[in-house]
Amino acid sequence: MDMKKKIKELINGIKKYINNIKLKRYYIENTMEGRSYFAIFLDSLVIKVILFILGFIYFFIRTNSLGFTATITVQLILLFWIINGRIKKSRLNTAKKEVYDKVAKEKIFGDLINKTPYEYLSYLKSALEKYKVEDIKLFHQTDVDMLANLDGNRIGIKCYQYNKDYKVSSNHVREFFLTLNKMDINEGIIITTSTFSEDAKELLPKLKDHGKLHLMDIEEIVKLFKQVELYPSDNDIKKIILDKISDKKRRMKEYKNEILSKSKIGKYIIIGLVIYLWGGFTPFETYYNLVALILILLAIISFGKYISSFIYVDSANEEEIL
Incomplete structure (x- = not known):
């Protein structure tokens, strides 16, 4: 039993190590403007090699001592490696935070947008209740979804369940504000899973003498969820990233x-x-020949893959028979 337990722990440790490497690559590649992890590693290695060569040449010319030159150059490269490692660690932590924030936002948006309208309102109601909004009641009217109390004031709440490319406009804000006025309510909150248009934001200062409106877009929803502990956990985010990979x-x-x-x-x-033959009648024969060669190579590789699949199946069947 102890051996099985140790083997299981070893396997889990290896899986965890591999997953950490995958996550590290994902953090770096998704915050370095499309550059691959290998390209970044290669650039770093080339810089270290160049610095070593330049340092070696410089100290050898200055001292004319091979032993001293090798020793001092290695020490300087090790010092550079340590400093560079700390810088990389700091950058990795920054990249990790950026990726976590992005993935968490995508998850929150996806969870909200995939709910039914009633589930969406109920979920936001429970989130607002954990904040400082009290006595929330679902109202289910065209322009007002909830009535509640905020800091002792009666407020109306309107919730839009929109995709990212559909913004809440000034017309939405104006209609909501007029409805609140008819209900003798001077304060309200508009919540959307998307964003607000510029004209909607510009309308708020014009309305401040007649009432107070709060605009809560997806960014504000994410902040709210952080405060009320509805934010995805680190393990949830890691699982999402590994699933993406x-x-x-x-x-x-x-x-x-x-x-x-x-x-x-x-x-x-x-x-x-066809391309090879056609290339002979054009001034771009070399280009056509290259394309034809690539296609023929793809045919050869495809044929080889097809044959190897038969060999693999036959060998597997033989093992089953034995």
Whole structure:
């Protein structure tokens, strides 16, 4: 039992280590303007090698001592490595926070937008109740969804469940404000899963002498959820990121299988030959020949993949028989 437990702990430790590497790569690649983790690592390695060579040449010219030059250069490179490591750690923490905030916002938006209108209102009601909004009652009117008390004042609340590309306009704000006036309410909150248009924001100062309106977009909802402990946990965010990585890997595999499918072998050969022959009648023969060569290579690779799949299946069947 102890051996099984140790093996299980070892496997879990390896999985955790691999997942941490995947997460680290994701943090860096998603905050470095599309640069891959390998490209960043290669740049860092090249800089260290160049610094080592320049340092070695400089100290060797100055001292004419190979031993001293090697020693001092290695020490300086190690010092640079330590300082660079701390800078990288700080950047990684910053990148991690940016990614966490982005993923958490996407999750909150997705959860809210996928709820039914009633579930959406009920969920926001429970979130506001955990804040400082009291005596909330669902009103279910066209322009007002909830009535409540905020700091001793009666308020109206309107909730819009919009996609990201649909903004709440000044017309929405104006209609809500007029409805509150008819109900003798001087304060209100408009909540949306999207954002507010500029004209909606510009309308607020014009209305402040007649009442008070609070605009709460998706960014403000995220802040609210942080305060009332409805924000996704670190483990939830990590799971979402790992699922994204798995989905991307699966899509890449499907894309590769589609490109190298057996149904494309004949097409690659025919198109490649046509392009090769056609290239002889144009001034861009080299370009056409290169394209034709790529297509023929894709056909060869696709055929090889098709044959290897048969070999794999046959060997697997033989093992089952044995």
